[in-house]
Amino acid sequence: MLQAHGLACDRGDRRLFSGVDFVVPAGEWLQVEGPNGAGKTSLLRIVAGLAGAAEGHLEWEGRPVAEARDEFHARLLYLGHAPAIKDDLSALENLQIAAAVAGRPLDEATALAALRRIGLAGREDLPSRVLSQGQKRRVALARLLCSQARLWVLDEPFVALDVAAVDQLCNILDEHLARGGLLLFTSHQAVHLAGSGGNLRLGR
Numbered sequence: 001m002l003q004a005h006g007l008a009c010d011r012g013d014r015r016l017f018s019g020v021d022f023v024v025p026a027g028e029w030l031q032v033e034g035p036n037g038a039g040k041t042s043l044l045r046i047v048a049g050l051a052g053a054a055e056g057h058l059e060w061e062g063r064p065v066a067e068a069r070d071e072f073h074a075r076l077l078y079l080g081h082a083p084a085i086k087d088d089l090s091a092l093e094n095l096q097i098a099a100a101v102a103g104r105p106l107d108e109a110t111a112l113a114a115l116r117r118i119g120l121a122g123r124e125d126l127p128s129r130v131l132s133q134g135q136k137r138r139v140a141l142a143r144l145l146c147s148q149a150r151l152w153v154l155d156e157p158f159v160a161l162d163v164a165a166v167d168q169l170c171n172i173l174d175e176h177l178a179r180g181g182l183l184l185f186t187s188h189q190a191v192h193l194a195g196s197g198g199n200l201r202l203g204r
């Protein structure tokens with residue numbers, strides 16, 4: 001279970017949000033909503049440990065994250081809204097390097113299977129700079145298929161995906177939730193996931 005207690009976030013000289021509380025139980029999702037600039041990305045970056053909260057704290061499995069940071073980060077996969085892939089490397093190389101950096105090296109067969117499932121068959125060895133925006137997103141999303149992390153924190157994962165890829169991503173998320181995984185994500189569009197979840201609205 002992930003819990004947030006009284007989170008506040010300052011950016012520049014502005015307070016973006018304060019008093020943010022939420023609970024994400026195992027097997028459930030939370031969609032963070034709100035207008036542009038409301039602080040959705042900032043909130044996800046705080047959860048992922050990439051930015052600090054001005055106030056409040058997070059708990060993972062009933063313990064303050066600050067007391068068990070390594071354990072928490074070993075359980076977490078964060079994908080930002082930019083694909084974060086290197087243009088000079090192929091889809092296969094990008095996927096394998098991302099896994100190695102995360103401390104879980106991937107063998108080539110597993111990486112290739114993930115890329116093919118995500119719709120990149122025949123594109124695995126091309127330099128990523130020649131891939132379309134949606135295909136670059138798919139390279140990043142292939143990481144989900146190889147992830148053992150229990151908590152997925154995904155910033156706008158549906159951006160640039162075609163209708164078929166949106167369906168496929170929903171299936172991948174549903175499978176994660178059915179395994180008892182937790183999902184925290186942002187999206188400007190309505191998303192239909194199986195199982196239980198909720199919404200958190202930031203801004204007016």
Ligand SMILES: Nc1ncnc2c1ncn2[C@@H]1O[C@H](COP(=O)(O)OP(=O)(O)OP(=O)(O)O)[C@@H](O)[C@H]1O
Nearest residue numbers: 011012013016034035036037038039040041042043
């Ligand atoms: N380092 C920073 N310094 C000053 N302001 C910042 C900084 N980082 C973010 N901001 C501001 O904080 C606000 C919230 O940004 P954030 O990216 O969290 O919003 P968002 O809700 O994810 O928006 P969007 O829907 O457009 O993705 C914005 O007004 C942004 O310009």
